[in-house]
Amino acid sequence: MSDVNTAIDAARLRRARLNYLNVSYGVKSWLLTIDHKRIALLYLASVSIMFAVGGAFAVAIRLELVTPPGDLVQSETYNKLFTMHGVVMVFFFLIPAIPAVLGNFLIPLMIGARDLAFPRINLLSWYLYILGSAFGVYSIVNGGVDTGWTFYVPYSTLYSNSNVVTTGIAAFIIRFSSILTGLNFIVTIHKMRAPGLTWFRLPLFVWAHYATSIIMVLGTPVIAVTLLSVIVERTLHLGLFDPALGGDPVLFQHLFWFYSHPAVYIMILPAMGVISELVTAMARKRIFGYGVVAMSSMGIAIVGFLVWGHHMFVSGQSTYAGMIFSALSFIVAIPSAIKVFNWTATLYKGSVSMQTPMLYAMGFIGLFTIGGLTGLFLAAMGLDVHVHDTYFVVAHFHYIMVGGTIMGYLGGLHFWWPKMTGRMYPEWWARVAAAVVFIGFNLTFFPQFVLGYLGMPRRYHAYVDEFQVLNVMSSAGASILGFGYLLPAIYLIWSMRYGPVAVANPWGAKGLEWQTPSPPPPENFPVQPVVVEEAYDYAPEKGVVVV
Amino acid sequence: MPPGIPLFPDGASTMAPRVDALYLFLVALSAFFSIIIFTAVIVFAVRFRRRSEGERPPAILGSLALELVWTLVPLGIVAVIFVWSTELFFSMHRVPPEAMEVYVVGKRWMWKAQHLTGQREINELHVPVGVPVRLLLTSEDVIHSFFVPAFRVKKDALPGRYSILWFEATRPGKYHLFCAEYCGTKHSAMIGTVTVMEPAAFQAWLSGGAAGQSLASAGEKLFQDLGCATCHRPDTLARGPNLEGLFGNPVRLADGGAITADESYIRESIVTPSAKVVAGFQPIMPTYQGLVAEEGLMQLVAYVRSLQRPAVAGGPPTGTSVQGAPAGPGASPGPAPPGQERP
Numbered sequence: 106m107s108d109v110n111t112a113i114d115a116a117r118l119r120r121a122r123l124n125y126l127n128v129s130y131g132v133k134s135w136l137l138t139i140d141h142k143r144i145a146l147l148y149l150a151s152v153s154i155m156f157a158v159g160g161a162f163a164v165a166i167r168l169e170l171v172t173p174p175g176d177l178v179q180s181e182t183y184n185k186l187f188t189m190h191g192v193v194m195v196f197f198f199l200i201p202a203i204p205a206v207l208g209n210f211l212i213p214l215m216i217g218a219r220d221l222a223f224p225r226i227n228l229l230s231w232y233l234y235i236l237g238s239a240f241g242v243y244s245i246v247n248g249g250v251d252t253g254w255t256f257y258v259p260y261s262t263l264y265s266n267s268n269v270v271t272t273g274i275a276a277f278i279i280r281f282s283s284i285l286t287g288l289n290f291i292v293t294i295h296k297m298r299a300p301g302l303t304w305f306r307l308p309l310f311v312w313a314h315y316a317t318s319i320i321m322v323l324g325t326p327v328i329a330v331t332l333l334s335v336i337v338e339r340t341l342h343l344g345l346f347d348p349a350l351g352g353d354p355v356l357f358q359h360l361f362w363f364y365s366h367p368a369v370y371i372m373i374l375p376a377m378g379v380i381s382e383l384v385t386a387m388a389r390k391r392i393f394g395y396g397v398v399a400m401s402s403m404g405i406a407i408v409g410f411l412v413w414g415h416h417m418f419v420s421g422q423s424t425y426a427g428m429i430f431s432a433l434s435f436i437v438a439i440p441s442a443i444k445v446f447n448w449t450a451t452l453y454k455g456s457v458s459m460q461t462p463m464l465y466a467m468g469f470i471g472l473f474t475i476g477g478l479t480g481l482f483l484a485a486m487g488l489d490v491h492v493h494d495t496y497f498v499v500a501h502f503h504y505i506m507v508g509g510t511i512m513g514y515l516g517g518l519h520f521w522w523p524k525m526t527g528r529m530y531p532e533w534w535a536r537v538a539a540a541v542v543f544i545g546f547n548l549t550f551f552p553q554f555v556l557g558y559l560g561m562p563r564r565y566h567a568y569v570d571e572f573q574v575l576n577v578m579s580s581a582g583a584s585i586l587g588f589g590y591l592l593p594a595i596y597l598i599w600s601m602r603y604g605p606v607a608v609a610n611p612w613g614a615k616g617l618e619w620q621t622p623s624p625p626p627p628e629n630f631p632v633q634p635v636v637v638e639e640a641y642d643y644a645p646e647k648g649v650v651v652v
Numbered sequence: 653m654p655p656g657i658p659l660f661p662d663g664a665s666t667m668a669p670r671v672d673a674l675y676l677f678l679v680a681l682s683a684f685f686s687i688i689i690f691t692a693v694i695v696f697a698v699r700f701r702r703r704s705e706g707e708r709p710p711a712i713l714g715s716l717a718l719e720l721v722w723t724l725v726p727l728g729i730v731a732v733i734f735v736w737s738t739e740l741f742f743s744m745h746r747v748p749p750e751a752m753e754v755y756v757v758g759k760r761w762m763w764k765a766q767h768l769t770g771q772r773e774i775n776e777l778h779v780p781v782g783v784p785v786r787l788l789l790t791s792e793d794v795i796h797s798f799f800v801p802a803f804r805v806k807k808d809a810l811p812g813r814y815s816i817l818w819f820e821a822t823r824p825g826k827y828h829l830f831c832a833e834y835c836g837t838k839h840s841a842m843i844g845t846v847t848v849m850e851p852a853a854f855q856a857w858l859s860g861g862a863a864g865q866s867l868a869s870a871g872e873k874l875f876q877d878l879g880c881a882t883c884h885r886p887d888t889l890a891r892g893p894n895l896e897g898l899f900g901n902p903v904r905l906a907d908g909g910a911i912t913a914d915e916s917y918i919r920e921s922i923v924t925p926s927a928k929v930v931a932g933f934q935p936i937m938p939t940y941q942g943l944v945a946e947e948g949l950m951q952l953v954a955y956v957r958s959l960q961r962p963a964v965a966g967g968p969p970t971g972t973s974v975q976g977a978p979a980g981p982g983a984s985p986g987p988a989p990p991g992q993e994r995p
Contacts, residue, residue, distance in 0.1 A: 180837050253834045259811060260794040264760075264836055348812025349941060351924070354795060355810070388700070389707065394714035419797065420808045421815045424745050428738055435730035439723060446722040447714075449689060452696035456707035459697065467693055474689045478682035485733050487740025488674050491804040494797060494832040558675065559661045560801025562832045565840035569828060574657050613705075644711035 124527065124624040139224035140627060145210035146525070147231050152206060153594070155197035155238065158245075160587065162190035167549075167583040170576045175567035183566040184251040185267065191254030196276050197238055199510055200368060203375035204286055204321075205234070207517045208314045210525060212290060214618035214625060215308050217299025217634040222292040230285040237279030244268040244275060253564060255365070258346040258357040262338045269339055273332045280329040283371075287321030290314050299617065301636035305399070308616055308640050309392060312399040313378025316406035320367045320374075324410065328364035331357070355420055362413035370409040373473075373505055374402055376513025377444055380469050383516050384448045385641040386614035387463035388455030392641050394447045401440035408437040418489045427486055434484035441477050445470060461535040462612075465516025468543045472508025476501060479554065497557025503550045515542070515593060522597065523607030527624040530600045534592060541589035548582025615641050664823040664848060665803035670740055672804075674733075681729065744805065747818045751786035754779070755867070755950040758789070758796030758809040761838040763829060766950060769858055770866045775844030777829065780854035784820045788915055788953075792946045797833035800846050806832055812923075814916045821848040871955025874948055878940065886962075892937060893930045897961030904931040918953050 125142045135143060165186050169177040178186070209227065213220050221227050244250055250272040252261040261269050294315050298307070307315075335357070337343050344350030346357045385392050392398055414422055414430030448470055457463065479501040483489050492498065522530050552575040561572045568576070610619040621630050663672060700709070754777065755766045765773045779785045789798055789809040798817055799806040807817035831842035849857060865873075875881060883892035893903075898913045906929040911917055920927055922944065925937035944952065 175840065180840070184834075184837065184839070251836070257795060257834070260834070260836060264794055348810075354812075388709075389702075390709055391711035391713060393712060394719055397714065397719050418741070419806050420795075421810055421813065424742065427741065431738060431741075432734055435734050436727075438730060439726055442726045443719070443723060445689060446718075449692045449696065450712075450715075450718065452693065452700060454709055454712065455696070455700050456702045456709045457697045457700050458702045463697070467697065470693055471686075471690055474686055475682070478678075478685060481682075481730065481733060482675070482678050484730075485674060485678065485737030487737040487744065488671060488678070489737075490741065490744060490806050491671050491675075491801070493806060494799070494834075555657075555659055559658055560799070560828065560830065562799065562830050562840075564834040567840045569843075571658055578657075642711070643708060645708055646710060649710065649712060 123626060124622065125627045126527070126624050128627045137228075139220070139228050141209050141213050141221050141224065141227055142525070142625065142629075144227050144231050145206050148201060148205040148209060148234070149525075151231075151234060151238065152198050152202050155193055156202075156590075157594075158242075159190055159193035159198055160590065162186050162193065163583065164587060166190060167580040169566065170568070171580045173568050173570050173573050173576075180566045181251060184253075184564070185249035187564055188250050188253050189245055192250070192272060192276065193241065194506075195254055195368070195372075196279055197234075197241060199372045199506055200283060201234060201279075201286075202514050203379065203510065203517065204290070204314060204317060204371075205230070205282075207310075207379065207514070207521060208290065208317075208375060209286075211521065211618055212293060212311060212314060213297070214524075214621065214629055215311055215616060216294065216297060216302055217617045217630060217636065218293065218297035219629055221289045222297055223289050226285050227289055230282045230289070233278055233282035233285070237275045237277075237282060240271055240275035240278060244271040247271065255361060256332070256335055256357075257361075258335065258338070258354045259348075261335055262346060270336050273336045277329050277332045277336075280325045280332075283321045284325045284329075287318035287325070290318040291322065294318075299634050299636050302617075305396065306636055306638075306640050307399075308378075309381035309395070309398055309402075310375075310378035313374045313381070313402045316402040317371050317374045320371050320406050320409065324364045324367040324371075327360060328368070331360040331364070334360075355417070355422065358417050358420055359413070362416045363410075366413040366416065367406075367409045369502070369505065370405055372510045374405060376469065376510045376517075377402065379513040379517035379520075380448060380466050381444075382614075382616070383462045383466040383520055384451050385643070386520070386612050386616075387460065387466065388452050388457045389613065389643045390451055390455040390641070391639070391643060392447065393450035393453070394443075395640065398444055398447050401443050404440040405437060408433060408440075412437050415484055415489070418486050419493050431484055431486045435481065438477060438480060438484070441473075445474055445477070458612075460612075461530070461532060461539055462516045462520035464536060464539040464543075465512050465519065468539065469509060469512040469516065472504050472512060472543075472546065476504030476508055479504065491560075492557050494563055495557035496553040496561045496563055499563050500550045500553035500557060503553070507550070508546055512542070515539075518593075518597070520612070521618075522600070523611050524618055524623045524625070526601050526604070527607050528600045528602075528604030529607050529611065530593075530604060531596050534596045538589055538592035538596075541585060541592065543589075545582050545584075545586030545589045549579050549586050550582070552576075552578040552582075615643060662802040662825075662827065663804070664821055664825060664827055665800075665805065666820040666822055667740075667744060668802065668804045668822075670743075674736055674740060677736075678733065744818075745816075747786050747816065748784040748820075751784035751818055752780070753786055753788065755788045755947075755954070756790075756798065756809070757792055757946045757950070758798065758831065758835075758842075759792040759946075760794065760836055761831070761842040763796075763798070763831070763842065763844050764947065766867055766947060767858070768867045768954060770864045770870065771858060775829070775842075777844070777846045778854065778857050779821055779846065779848055780851045781821050781824050781848050782851065784818055786816060786818045788950065789815045789817060790919075790946050790950075794835045795833045796831045796835050796842065799830045799832035800827055801830070802827040803846075808833055814919060821846075824848045824850055824853075867951055867954040868958035869955075871948075871951035871953070871958075874944065874952055875955055878944070880952075883937070891933070893933060895956050896959045898959065899957045903928075905929065906931050906933070906935075915953050915957075918956050919949055922949060922952060 125140055169183055247268050250267040252265050334345055338345050344352045346352040346354050412434045414426055415434045418427050556575045561568055607623045609622050617634050753768055757764045762774050765777050791809040791811045796809040797806055798809055803819040805817055805819050807815050825848055827846045829844040829846050884895050886894045886896055902910050903913050904910050923941045926935045929935045
């Protein structure tokens, strides 16, 4: 009799130790998985590779710009370098990074679900990503593309001799990966929340991804069609954009930015969601103004659709249209500002731990503040005329994309690393890396604001001598930044095998994902969780509203 | 920052101090808010650092008053910036009527300028100090952007249409001219110099060198060579509208609409004549798309501009070279250009 009991206990113990990583082995068990957690890791590997590729292009760009003449590579090569840096980073890294890795892994866990609503479509999204990347890599090894990531016509349709069509196909395919991911998230968040998890108890990470998904589903088809029309115009001379055939090149810019400006919010909103999680967990505190932070994500998603014309103030767009776009661009800055104020207020009277995720969160708040404020310079039409298409713009969007999105992504990766891998990262190295990234980033991109106001146009292979000092500073910073990115790549991989074993909830954080083992079992939760409290309910007593 | 690092560009136009003022205001504003946020984050993170693992600080749910403050105060500030910057932008589009004209074509990878007196320059532009200059911009191929950092002005030059940029230089000197819209292989070599000269020196520059014929007379020659005069003539045999006194005046169109005859309209009527047919005429004119280069089109525009309605009854106007030659830098043949571009 006791033998039977021991056998049952042993089986229970084995099952308890089964997690999504060790439940099955072999290449097939990964490539055909429909487990959102494994798909998230597939994405993690793929976006990391693409980040390395895009980063390598950036290294070459910064090396070339150390000296004023174009002496390291040919002009054509340089143009391909910045184009492919942009294409790879925007389409293959920044847009998918947080949603497809962290969102995929965490949304079902955060809402107490077993998986996303459509696990097979989730796997299909990854395969579309891989197919798109294959076309992208093919375009690169086949000689690259030189249109700029913006594909402006008529250069891309009539004049470029590079791989515009295959790159367009790559970006076209990968858009469907986004659309399907967005669709999957929307349905999952609507239909699969645990009992008791009402909309206003959702973690803000989920709200941010909900807003992002709406943009993905509504905006992405437009860019897909636009890229397709560039391909058709280039191959069949349709005359949509060619003025000689009665087309309008400015029409392309409208279509392109109608998606590509909201795409900025696809990149930054998920990072904002990450920061809301990091700040609350690291300060052990309820978010200040939950409803306001949640609704500001939705506000950004909606108003963000109506500001695209601020990319076109000097393009010959009507001055009155410019006025409307300028006003809306100022308005869309407000919800971002509100978030920053609320994160800051959340720290007040908290219990703030300065572990790595908090360092990244603080870095995000600082850099995003600068990135956001310099956005006002560009929304101001009379000033934008001077800084448009200069390094000021380059600096601004790198503060948002790199200072914002990548800081958020790295912070989130560290924060949820124990949950994803069951191992802790080395804290000391991680803090050093966070500091190196922050310093390297500012040294790289702050001088570019000054360069821009001095008048250095972007996408310049060679430049006039007086811009050199600032360019050397920027390149020096870039080498520090590159080193800062290399560190986590090394110690995170190291920690997967040698890191200390992580407990279920190493941060003492709230949120359903911390109530299941690390790494989670294949079915996420041994028993269906039921939610009985508000999000971030850290305090033992009821919260207060200050007046 | 140590000396040797440039922080601020030259300013050499009437617009420069106005743009700089807005820029410095925004820099100060950004510095102010950044310092508030950075200080708050760091002070809170240190002052409220975790002292023991068991700490459970009380929850603060939020504050409507604070939310309103940090929504409405930024809203008020951006409203001020919006009004300020929009006013500035509109004044960049209000061309002074006495502005001197220069026609500029962007082409991979050079800027070609034509003065009304006939001087042509490549990657150079000579202008007098203290005189508003109105550039009519277009492109022969892809999109370019005419950018003079010292003047704080920039405008895209698009294929198939005209755009307008104006400035008034305030200090003689040489300033960078850049192409700011990526245009292919030698984009970063599509740069040049704007030379601002004292009016007397500019007059000397205009009269020196091989000016050749004025822009309007070059246009007149094209007008004859292309056979335009067969139909566009002032007498009763005309099958096309008479072009004398046309420029700057309203035109009634066959579809019932009306349009002011500006440069864009004249260009469009040459390359796509069927787009806007003048009331009372048949759409019989063939297209000249591809037959005349952009510089030639600009010469034709300059010629049409120079065609005045004859002041006294008598024979049809003979040559127009006299009308086409401006008397000085401020002179502008034909009526004043429309004040604002495509409102």
